[in-house]
Amino acid sequence: MAPTTERVTLRREISVWGSFCWGYADVGADVYVALGLVMAAAQGATPLAFAIAGIVYIFVGLAYTEMAAAYPVAGGGQYFTLRGLGDFWGLMAGAALMLDYTVDVALFAIASAGYINFFFPAAREFAINIGPFQHVNLIWLAETLVLIALLAVLNIKGIRESSLFNEVLGALDMLMETTIIVIGFAFAWKPELFLHQWQNEFPTTKQLLYAVSIAVISYVGLESVSQAAQETVRPATVVPRTSLALIVVVLMFALAFPTVSLGIVNWSDIAQREGDPVAYLATHLPYIGFLAGPMSAILAATIVLISANTGVMGSSRLAYSMAELGLISNWLSHVHPKFRTPVRSILFFSGVAAAQAIFAFFSGRKALETMANMYAFGAMLAYLLSTTALIALRIKEPHTPRPYKVPLNIRIGETEIPVLGVLAVVGTFLMVVIVLWTHEIARIMGPMWVAAWIVYYAWYRRKTGKPVFGSLQRNWDEEQLAILADTGEWELYERFQIELKRRKRHSAATQ
Amino acid sequence: MQPHPLGVLIALAFLVTLGITLFWMLRLPQPLPQEVARAVYSVEAARTILVPILDLFYSERAVELACRLGRAQNATIVLAYILEVPRLLTLDAPLPAEINERAQKALKHAQRIVERHGLRAVTDTVRAREADEGIRRAARTYQADLIVLGVQFSENRVPSLFTRTADALLRRPPCELIIDSLPVG
Numbered sequence: 001m002a003p004t005t006e007r008v009t010l011r012r013e014i015s016v017w018g019s020f021c022w023g024y025a026d027v028g029a030d031v032y033v034a035l036g037l038v039m040a041a042a043q044g045a046t047p048l049a050f051a052i053a054g055i056v057y058i059f060v061g062l063a064y065t066e067m068a069a070a071y072p073v074a075g076g077g078q079y080f081t082l083r084g085l086g087d088f089w090g091l092m093a094g095a096a097l098m099l100d101y102t103v104d105v106a107l108f109a110i111a112s113a114g115y116i117n118f119f120f121p122a123a124r125e126f127a128i129n130i131g132p133f134q135h136v137n138l139i140w141l142a143e144t145l146v147l148i149a150l151l152a153v154l155n156i157k158g159i160r161e162s163s164l165f166n167e168v169l170g171a172l173d174m175l176m177e178t179t180i181i182v183i184g185f186a187f188a189w190k191p192e193l194f195l196h197q198w199q200n201e202f203p204t205t206k207q208l209l210y211a212v213s214i215a216v217i218s219y220v221g222l223e224s225v226s227q228a229a230q231e232t233v234r235p236a237t238v239v240p241r242t243s244l245a246l247i248v249v250v251l252m253f254a255l256a257f258p259t260v261s262l263g264i265v266n267w268s269d270i271a272q273r274e275g276d277p278v279a280y281l282a283t284h285l286p287y288i289g290f291l292a293g294p295m296s297a298i299l300a301a302t303i304v305l306i307s308a309n310t311g312v313m314g315s316s317r318l319a320y321s322m323a324e325l326g327l328i329s330n331w332l333s334h335v336h337p338k339f340r341t342p343v344r345s346i347l348f349f350s351g352v353a354a355a356q357a358i359f360a361f362f363s364g365r366k367a368l369e370t371m372a373n374m375y376a377f378g379a380m381l382a383y384l385l386s387t388t389a390l391i392a393l394r395i396k397e398p399h400t401p402r403p404y405k406v407p408l409n410i411r412i413g414e415t416e417i418p419v420l421g422v423l424a425v426v427g428t429f430l431m432v433v434i435v436l437w438t439h440e441i442a443r444i445m446g447p448m449w450v451a452a453w454i455v456y457y458a459w460y461r462r463k464t465g466k467p468v469f470g471s472l473q474r475n476w477d478e479e480q481l482a483i484l485a486d487t488g489e490w491e492l493y494e495r496f497q498i499e500l501k502r503r504k505r506h507s508a509a510t511q
Numbered sequence: 512m513q514p515h516p517l518g519v520l521i522a523l524a525f526l527v528t529l530g531i532t533l534f535w536m537l538r539l540p541q542p543l544p545q546e547v548a549r550a551v552y553s554v555e556a557a558r559t560i561l562v563p564i565l566d567l568f569y570s571e572r573a574v575e576l577a578c579r580l581g582r583a584q585n586a587t588i589v590l591a592y593i594l595e596v597p598r599l600l601t602l603d604a605p606l607p608a609e610i611n612e613r614a615q616k617a618l619k620h621a622q623r624i625v626e627r628h629g630l631r632a633v634t635d636t637v638r639a640r641e642a643d644e645g646i647r648r649a650a651r652t653y654q655a656d657l658i659v660l661g662v663q664f665s666e667n668r669v670p671s672l673f674t675r676t677a678d679a680l681l682r683r684p685p686c687e688l689i690i691d692s693l694p695v696g
Contacts, residue, residue, distance in 0.1 A: 189518035
């Protein structure tokens, strides 16, 4: 029998709800962590900080929606940037996103283990000294590593199991968050307390900007929907819906939590409970308050674990995409013949996340701050490049069928320039500036991470005889047709075919 | 615990907005099979529609039909009056004024039909030895995606300009071709 040469690719299993939950799980967990941090900086103006960050999020979200629907492949922002701006910038975006995903896995696995230890105080308090390292909690570290390993296995086994995990927990989490907000507003919210804090506890401009830069982190999640697009059923139809719904739902929760909090308790009380602000809020609710402690601990443990899972999924798919596009070694793009998942990239980047977690436990609180700051840096840099790519793609590929288009466009010849896309570029650029200005550690460590990737990239490209600053020749039209045929999006396939024929005829006529 | 009306209102608004958003998201449109999609988009692809005018009376329906086909995609309707020049004359030989007048009148009439639909009309007079040759040339010049030809077949089966042109175009269409004919008799 002749050996089979058929290429193994990612399988399409994610439903509309699954696609939504990939994003929601990621963002939902961020809000749990960000609420206390943002409130500590923005005080009575916390809803304003979330609203300002939310405006940028809407612009970025719409840009992602358009590109993820038009190019439903693994890679997300990195793929869009490479296609729009070229290989080098694609590598930059990939490096920034990889920073986000690996930090995401490490941070949220630690947080999940921490919430589990709510029920095991002895494990939470355990600490020993190992040489120069003081107060190292080896039990908590072991729990974290077990969780990372568990998530890696789940992702290797297959996206269906992993997606089901997200779908069930995502639904439970949304139900509980909604319950807290609805009961909070309906039975405990005092507008006079909210107004009092807004008027008397307004922060300085720098504090507010710092808060905005953290609040932006709580919106990082749309990337996950794009990453999962290659495994989503009917992505050109599903992704715009889930992305737009995600923009609305996440914005609602992100604005509702600080608003309801400031109408029930003092901002300083929430700020002091950085670790479990939502749990603290829940204990002040009527009727369900007595259950709030353990319930919110379980809730938080699950949602942050989902977020960590999203990080494992995102980093492995991103590595798969980067290897496929010739930015990093092909070794990482190997898909397991039985499970049809990128097994090597899952193991490799779960390992990187585990190393970051070990670093965090051995370095104390400073390391966690560093990781949080780098998370902000990575997200904003990736968003800046991706939104720039949106405009570049509109110019370079006006003929590509777009099931969803960012509204408000200015037509110049054949090209439509998206006004909101331009605002997204401006907004994300300002956010990068704010992050670098207000985060002392991120301004050094973030660029260093990206620089390390560039060094590896330059070495790999030279070794394989590919240009470092130039781009590889790619037949995007053929690739696009293959993507559309593979997804079964026949409407877009036919539309694209017709556009190709028209261009061919036009170029023949003008020659 | 005294609920505040504003708080209750916000809670309700939150629930309703969340419900509507999720309901909209989960209601996916049915997918189109490839064959259906091909049919849908081959019609949508007709951005330039050529209507050859051989005789105004029979072309009127074709112009109207072309406008209806092109309305959704805001197509350009090319109205080409085809003049068959006898072989005894050169192609650019001056023709009797009444022929030119008839052509201009027919084109103006057809143009009004197009403008009623709010579409862009391009008019031209094409000289050719055979009508089908003129139509082919116009299709190439204007890069037509679709030709809509209005013809009338005679009851006695005597070959006419219409049947001859339709037959020649059907054998080797330069692009997608629709022939519109009313029932005989």
